[in-house]
Amino acid sequence: xxxxxxxxxxxxxxxxxxxxNEKQPNVxxxxxxxxxxxxxxxxxxxxLTLVAYLVYLERxxxxxxxxxxxxxRVGPWGLLQPLADGLKLLLKEDIVPLKADRAVFIIxxxxxxxxxxxxxxxxxxxxxxxxxxxxxxxxxxxxxxxxVGVLGLVLAGWGSNSKYSLLGALRxxxxxxxxxxxxxxxxxxxxxFAKTLSMSGIIESQRISxxxxxxxxxxxxxxxxxxxxxxxxxxxxxxxxxxxxxxxxYHTEYSGFRWALFFMAEYSAMIVTSAVxxxxxxxxxxxxxxxGTSLFGxxxxxxxxxxxFASIIVFGAKIMALIYAYMWFRWTWPRYxxxxxxxxxxxxxxxxxxxxxxxxxxxxxxxxxxSQGGVFGFLRDEKGQLVPKxxxxxxxxxxxxxxxxxxxxxxxxxxxxxxxxFNLTEQRQLQSQLRRERLEKMLQEQPKPAESVGQ
Amino acid sequence: MPAATTPAAKRTIGQLxxxxxxxxxFKGLMVTFKYNARALYEPRDGGNPNQAxxxxxxxxxxxxxxxxxxxxxxxxxxxxxxxxxxxxCDLCALACPVDCIEVGSIRREVREGEKVNKKxxxxxxxxxxxxxxFCNLCSEACPTDCLELTQSFELAxxxxxxxxxxxxxxxxxINYVRYAK
Numbered sequence: 001x002x003x004x005x006x007x008x009x010x011x012x013x014x015x016x017x018x019x020x021n022e023k024q025p026n027v028x029x030x031x032x033x034x035x036x037x038x039x040x041x042x043x044x045x046x047x048l049t050l051v052a053y054l055v056y057l058e059r060x061x062x063x064x065x066x067x068x069x070x071x072x073r074v075g076p077w078g079l080l081q082p083l084a085d086g087l088k089l090l091l092k093e094d095i096v097p098l099k100a101d102r103a104v105f106i107i108x109x110x111x112x113x114x115x116x117x118x119x120x121x122x123x124x125x126x127x128x129x130x131x132x133x134x135x136x137x138x139x140x141x142x143x144x145x146x147x148v149g150v151l152g153l154v155l156a157g158w159g160s161n162s163k164y165s166l167l168g169a170l171r172x173x174x175x176x177x178x179x180x181x182x183x184x185x186x187x188x189x190x191x192x193f194a195k196t197l198s199m200s201g202i203i204e205s206q207r208i209s210x211x212x213x214x215x216x217x218x219x220x221x222x223x224x225x226x227x228x229x230x231x232x233x234x235x236x237x238x239x240x241x242x243x244x245x246x247x248x249x250y251h252t253e254y255s256g257f258r259w260a261l262f263f264m265a266e267y268s269a270m271i272v273t274s275a276v277x278x279x280x281x282x283x284x285x286x287x288x289x290x291x292g293t294s295l296f297g298x299x300x301x302x303x304x305x306x307x308x309f310a311s312i313i314v315f316g317a318k319i320m321a322l323i324y325a326y327m328w329f330r331w332t333w334p335r336y337x338x339x340x341x342x343x344x345x346x347x348x349x350x351x352x353x354x355x356x357x358x359x360x361x362x363x364x365x366x367x368x369x370x371s372q373g374g375v376f377g378f379l380r381d382e383k384g385q386l387v388p389k390x391x392x393x394x395x396x397x398x399x400x401x402x403x404x405x406x407x408x409x410x411x412x413x414x415x416x417x418x419x420x421x422f423n424l425t426e427q428r429q430l431q432s433q434l435r436r437e438r439l440e441k442m443l444q445e446q447p448k449p450a451e452s453v454g455q
Numbered sequence: 456m457p458a459a460t461t462p463a464a465k466r467t468i469g470q471l472x473x474x475x476x477x478x479x480x481f482k483g484l485m486v487t488f489k490y491n492a493r494a495l496y497e498p499r500d501g502g503n504p505n506q507a508x509x510x511x512x513x514x515x516x517x518x519x520x521x522x523x524x525x526x527x528x529x530x531x532x533x534x535x536x537x538x539x540x541x542x543x544c545d546l547c548a549l550a551c552p553v554d555c556i557e558v559g560s561i562r563r564e565v566r567e568g569e570k571v572n573k574k575x576x577x578x579x580x581x582x583x584x585x586x587x588x589f590c591n592l593c594s595e596a597c598p599t600d601c602l603e604l605t606q607s608f609e610l611a612x613x614x615x616x617x618x619x620x621x622x623x624x625x626x627x628x629i630n631y632v633r634y635a636k
Contacts, residue, residue: 063494063510064490064494064495064507065487065488065491067494067506067508067509068508068509068510069508069510069512328484328487328488328491329484331487332483332484332486333480333483409475
């Protein structure tokens with residue numbers, strides 16, 4: 001226990017320690033300065049390159065789904081397109097509108113992109129040394145900092161001094177604030193099982209129980225996925241910048257590299273929300289039989305270095321799968337109307353999240369060991385942590401899929417049974433009918449003007 | 456959730472299940488996914504409207520042009536002796552609604568075997584492609600199938616004089632820009 005804790009605390013590899021010439025107990029420079037800096041540079045480089053290539057991927061995926069080819073001219077299969085785009089954005093004229101609030105206009109994209117990139121520090125990219133900072137409030141930190149991103153949008157909308165930007169910012173911030181609640185609520189069910197907010201800790205508790213939390217929390221995962229789409233302003237919830245119907249939204253007045261910063265923030269937010277989903281629900285960097293746990297006796301890779309690299313690849317693959325799903329949704333489903341968006345957020349996602357928490361809590365308390373007041377005693381104490389084992393796993397999966405989902409669905413239908421009663425077309429027809437009747441009555445009461453002329 | 460097309464009371468069990476499981480959404484997802492998957496493995500086959508990728512990379516590969524497309528004009532030659540088929544009858548110039556054809560000819564004695572006939576012989580043929588509207592009336596009027604509108608469409612030139620095609624250009628065709636792949 002103590003040894004694992006120490007190994008978790010000191011993660012810098014030996015070669016870093018040899019650079020700084022430090023001995024085992026005093027490892028301040030290697031542990032807190034040199035190694036994190038190396039990690040930050042590597043992660044930033046990889047993520048920013050990935051962001052550029054996500055744009056390429058998005059264009060290719062959309063093209064393939066629409067029977068087109070996508071970018072083909074820059075490099076083989078257009079692979080150098082992101083480079084050309086980046087170069088173009090760098091060389092563009094830096095325009096600040098004359099009547100814009102200059103300081104706010106310049107700060108806004110920086111706030112946005114910093115909020116999106118800071119979060120990368122606590123994401124567990126892989127086993128052991130592949131996390132920059134294993135903070136014990138990691139998940140809370142991610143949720144808190146990514147909501148600062150809304151500030152960037154509001155500042156951009158305000159600072160541009162343009163009605164389109166302001167309206168776009170209003171819409172995006174309203175949407176992001178609404179969907180943040182559903183996102184936070186959906187995670188809590190999984191946190192009941194993990195009992196920690198540390199990102200690495202959540203993966204570790206999934207490793208101990210041997211089950212990804214998506215099986216315990218299918219509803220939570222669903223709510224998280226929908227809220228993440230809303231949170232990152234992506235289709236089918238991309239109405240702040242609905243390119244087919246609006247001007248660009250909050251970044252209408254931005255061009256050149258400032259606009260690119262907003263774009264970067266958006267795509268980094270995509271990576272971050274997928275990383276959180278992977279960590280909390282999809283077992284992080286674990287793949288049975290390859291990394292983390294064993295499958296049918298085929299153990300995880302024994303060599304620690306290879307194991308860590310494999311874990312990074314697994315984590316990346318899971319993130320990419322989720323991002324592909326994002327793109328898939330975007331190029332398949334039509335956009336929600338604004339009132340439908342708000343209805344989905346407030347009347348479906350938030351009640352569902354609350355109900356999921358209550359029901360999960362009930363199942364959890366029922367499954368506690370009998371010494372702690374439970375009924376079934378499915379949870380067992382393992383290394384100081386309560387872990388579902390054997391029948392317990394089956395119990396939680398069955399309750400989640402067969403009991404929780406129908407109950408929550410019934411609840412939501414009951415809550416929202418009258419939300420579609422107001423029919424605009426019928427209302428209009430009713431109003432015009434009433435008006436016609438009123439007019440006819442008026443005509444009958446008045447003497448006819450034609451007759452008065454004739455007399 | 457998606458708006459109901461029918462009031463709740465009239466909904467059948469099938470519709471209810473479809474709505475509960477969001478089947479329509481998944482149906483849509485399958486359509487796009489199939490296109491995406493086919494785009495990755497299916498060989499591209501020009502002109503087939505049912506293929507996964509319909510894009511035609513025009514400068515890299517020859518453009519697909521309809522059979523009945525009317526493009527650059529051409530004066531056909533007799534394939535046996537290489538003489539022009541044009542008999543300078545001027546019917547094409549008469550048929551042309553925009554007067555873009557000018558046929559120049561002289562009357563001359565032509566020896567055909569033993570006889571010597573007095574005949575009209577073509578000297579110049581000027582075709583103004585900037586005024587032509589590719590209506591094909593000239594080609595219809597031609598009694599010897601000499602004048603014809605071909606399928607090539609790259610008619611752009613750098614100055615207006617280039618639009619006046621003379622007899623040589625019409626007989627040999629112009630030098631098109633060919634893009635290497």
